[in-house]
Every structure is written in C-alpha cells, then in structure tokens.
C-alpha cells in the first residue's frame with residue numbers, strides 16, 4: 062500500500078489565504094466575520110482555522126485584524142493566479158459562462174501544478190487579468206486610474222474596467238452582468254441615477270439598472286464629457302487620461 066503523502070498545503074489553508082488576500086484587494090476589513098461570509102462557513106470554524114494557520118505561520122492576528130505573513134501572501138498569490146488563469150481558460154477557450162467559470166476555477170486553483178500553470182499561461186499568451194478584469198498576480202499588470210461606476214454622473218461615458226472579486230460572490234450577479242454586457246472593455250453611458258443609488262446605464266444598445274451595491278464596486282475608466290458645445294457648465298472637468 063502506497064504511503065500517504067501529505068499534500069504540500071492543506072486546501073483549506075489555500076482557500077483561507079485566498080479569501081484574506083481578496084478581501085484586502087477589495088479593501089474590505091479582514092476580520093473573522095468577513096472571512097466567514099466569504100467562505101460561507103461558521104464563525105467558530107473560522108476561529109479554529111485561523112488558530113491553525115497562525116501556528117503554521119500563514120497569518121498573524123492584530124486585535125481583530127487578520128494579516129497574511131510572507132508565506133501566506135506567497136500561497137495566496139499562487140492560488141489567486143491559478144484561479145484567474147483558470148477562469149480565462151474556461152471562458153476564452155472552453156466557452157463557459159462567467160458564473161460557471163468562477164465556480165469551476167474555485168476547484169482548479171487547488172490542482173493546477175506549476176508546469177500546467179505555465180502551459181495555460183503560454184496558451185493564453187500571458188493574460189494580465191481574469192475575464193472580470195481582476196489582475197493576475199505575477200503578470201506585471203498595472204491597472205489604469207479607475208472610479209466606481211456610482212461616481213460617474215448622468216450623461217457621463219465610461220469603459221468597464223473591472224468587476225471586483227467581491228461581486229463574483231454575490232449570487233446571480235455575474236450572470237446578470239455578463240448578459241447585460243457589463244464586461245471589461247465595453248463602453249457605456251450613465252442615463253439615470255435613482256434616489257436609492259441604482260445606476261441605469263446604456264451599454265451595447267441595452268438599458269440596464271445596476272443596484273447601488275454593485276454600482277459602488279464596479280470599476281470603470283471615465284471618459285471626458287463630449288465637447289459639443291451644448292453643455293456649457295462643465296468646461297473644465299476633464300479627469301480621464303485615455
């Protein structure tokens with residue numbers, strides 16, 4: 062009988078390091094409650110696992126804030142990189158929907174080996190972001206200046222840059238955004254903002270209402286207002302630089 066080989070890293074450690082890294086990426090406070098929500102596990106389970114990860118040197122805890130150590134950071138970046146590369150492969154080559162690719166990539170990220178990772182990267186010609194626009198660690202990507210969609214004024218033009226990871230975990234949202242062509246690289250215009258913060262955009266000829274939670278998180282590059290002379294009020298509001 063073959064001797065049992067301890068995996069190089071416990072998959073749960075990978076999941077936790079990834080979740081902590083991505084919460085920080087989305088500028089969410091990294092406390093146990095947020096980790097529990099992200100991973101859909103109980104608070105006692107998180108508390109237990111964080112203790113184990115502290116003992117193994119993956120995290121430190123400062124008051125209520127959880128921080129990755131250098132080892133935790135390395136592990137997280139490896140898993141996030143594999144997740145985002147897998148998403149690209151699953152959508153671009155295999156034709157899966159955004160939502161399906163996100164779920165599948167959550168499994169692939171734990172089993173892709175270094176040579177396979179390199180092969181995927183070669184096949185896809187060194188992609189710099191996942192299909193949702195989130196940077197692939199190690200790809201050398203420098204994001205442009207972006208603002209949340211909620212900050213674009215009515216009549217303002219924008220180009221979708223990024224659907225942050227936080228929104229990938231919001232049930233149903235990826236399908237909605239993909240169907241509505243709210244996808245990186247597509248241009249749109251804000252046509253209305255309702256008092257509850259819902260932003261209505263026109264994109265690819267479709268009018269779509271985006272709730273405040275998503276509108277405050279979807280990142281866009283804003284285009285300068287058109288200078289056709291009919292709107293004399295904002296002559297000096299140029300903020301975007303291509």
Ligand SMILES: [Zn+2]
Nearest residue numbers: 148191192193
């Ligand atoms: Zn993604």
